Amino acid sequence: MLKNLLISGDNKRILAFVKFLISIDYPIHLHILNTDLSGSINKLISTVLCDQFNVSISDKSDYSNIDGFIYLYDFPENIKDDNIEFLKEKISNFRLSVNDIIEKGFTGTIILNGFRDDLLNYFASKFTGKSSNYLIGTGTLPSTLVLKNILKRYFNVGSSDITISTFGNNINNFISWSRSYIGQTPILSYLSDKNNLFKDDVLDDINYRLDVKSMSEDEILQFKSIKDILDSLYLDLPHIMDLSNLKLSNGKLSSLSSPVIVNNKGLYQYIKVSLSDNEESTLNSIVDKSDIVINEIINGSKK
Numbered sequence: 001m002l003k004n005l006l007i008s009g010d011n012k013r014i015l016a017f018v019k020f021l022i023s024i025d026y027p028i029h030l031h032i033l034n035t036d037l038s039g040s041i042n043k044l045i046s047t048v049l050c051d052q053f054n055v056s057i058s059d060k061s062d063y064s065n066i067d068g069f070i071y072l073y074d075f076p077e078n079i080k081d082d083n084i085e086f087l088k089e090k091i092s093n094f095r096l097s098v099n100d101i102i103e104k105g106f107t108g109t110i111i112l113n114g115f116r117d118d119l120l121n122y123f124a125s126k127f128t129g130k131s132s133n134y135l136i137g138t139g140t141l142p143s144t145l146v147l148k149n150i151l152k153r154y155f156n157v158g159s160s161d162i163t164i165s166t167f168g169n170n171i172n173n174f175i176s177w178s179r180s181y182i183g184q185t186p187i188l189s190y191l192s193d194k195n196n197l198f199k200d201d202v203l204d205d206i207n208y209r210l211d212v213k214s215m216s217e218d219e220i221l222q223f224k225s226i227k228d229i230l231d232s233l234y235l236d237l238p239h240i241m242d243l244s245n246l247k248l249s250n251g252k253l254s255s256l257s258s259p260v261i262v263n264n265k266g267l268y269q270y271i272k273v274s275l276s277d278n279e280e281s282t283l284n285s286i287v288d289k290s291d292i293v294i295n296e297i298i299n300g301s302k303k
Contacts, residue, residue, distance in 0.1 A: 002054065003234040004065060006106070008033040008097045009072035009114070013219070015040055017072060018055055020223045025050045028234065031058035031066070033097065064105030067234060070226065071097065073114035075216040079171060082289075084296050087116060091123050091297065098128060109233060109266060112137040113226055115216070118169045118244040118255075122294065125247070132247050133266035136233075139244025140166040140173045140258070141225040142218075146209050147175065154202045155182055155190070162187075165258045165273065168286045169244045171212055176258075178276040229262055238263035246290060253291045255283065 005028050007014055014034060021030065022044065030053070032041065038057045047055060071094055076086045098110065110130065112120050117137035124135050143166040151162050164180040164187065166173045180187040191203070215221060231237040242258040245267070261268050275283065 002027055002029045002052070003067040004029045004031060005068045005070060005230075005234075006031050006033055006058065006063065006066050006101060007070040007072065009070075009094075010074045011037055011040075013072040013074060013114075016219050017070075017223055017226070018044065019046075020220065021053050021055075022046050022050055024227075025053050026227070026230075027052035028230070029054040029056070031056055031060075033058060033101075035059055060104070062105050063101050064107070066101070066106050066108055068108045068111060068230075069098065069101060069106060070111045070113070071120070073120075075115040079115070079212055079216060082293050082296070083115070084293065084300060087119060087293070088297055088300065090114065091120060094120055094124070095127055098124065102128060109134045109136065111226065111229055111233075113222055116169060116171060116293075118246050119290065119293065119297075121244075122246040122248075122253075122290075123297075132245055133268060135245065136229055136262065136267050137244055138222065138225045138229065139170055140168060140242045141228065142170070142215050142221045143173060143210055144242040144258075145225060145228075146215070146221065147206060150202065150206055150209060151182075151187070154205075157182060165242050167242070167255070167258055167275070167279070167283050169290065170216070172286050172289070173244075174279065174282055175206075176273070176275060176279055178279060179273055232262035233264060233266070236264060243267070246287070253287055253294070255287050 007030055011034055014032060015037060018041065032055065035057055041055060041057060073090050076083050110124055118139055121135050121137040125132060147164055147166065148159055148162050151164065152159050161183055165176045167176055168174055177188055182190065228239055228241060232239045238261060240259045240261050243260055246253060246255055258273065
């Protein structure tokens with residue numbers, strides 16, 4: 001039986017996501033809350049090629065049978081970590097959407113993808129009352145997918161042979177090289193080998209591919225990240241992945257440590273990764289900056 005998912009947010013991104021799901025005949029029933037997309041959806045003749053994927057415009061009054069809610073929103077043209085006014089607008093729009101579906105009986109998992117989705121995730125926990133198990137932002141997952149595939153090709157191994165994580169958020173993050181392995185061997189030991197003639201090539205490729213602006217504009221990369229989350233939640237294909245969820249613990253903002261496991265019960269802490277001192281300091285700095293942005297959004301909204 002197909003799972004039922006709601007989707008709302010940016011029209012252009014929603015339409016692109018629908019086309020992506022059509023192309024892979026993804027087994028879900030997608031209900032679009034943006035009723036002004038009705039004409040565009042009706043023009044998608046390719047939907048008749050799908051045996052499993054189903055899409056419709058929804059304006060129902062009861063969402064108690066809905067399994068999940070995807071909120072897709074855009075990235076600003078000029079990406080800055082503290083784009084306060086842009087974030088205020090996105091948070092306000094998201095709040096209206098999620099409050100409406102909750103009032104109509106929605107109790108499922110919320111999936112977020114867009115600029116600083118870790119921050120929307122944080123605010124969602126405040127105004128929905130949901131635990132972090134049921135609030136999932138894609139965060140640094142696109143970065144990790146790119147990174148693992150570059151290393152997979154470079155070392156000619158399988159994806160499962162590589163253990164590597166990115167920490168932070170989708171605008172400001174870093175690679176935890178100190179806890180990165182191929183099998184049981186640290187990746188740094190390969191890259192530091194004096195006989196390794198390609199080290200600079202692979203590091204240059206990683207730096208080039210992990211450009212924040214380019215990744216934010218690559219919809220296929222963003223959508224494949226969402227698909228991995230949907231697979232885990234609704235197709236019984238659990239994944240261990242890097243996400244960027246912020247939480248308030250004992251009055252202090254902190255980040256769910258990567259990696260986490262996502263399965264049909266939601267998102268759960270997998271292991272507490274022990275970072276190097278420098279990496280721990282970098283992560284704390286990123287979280288502290290997020291705390292400043294959150295306070296600016298809250299205080300600005302009160303004015």
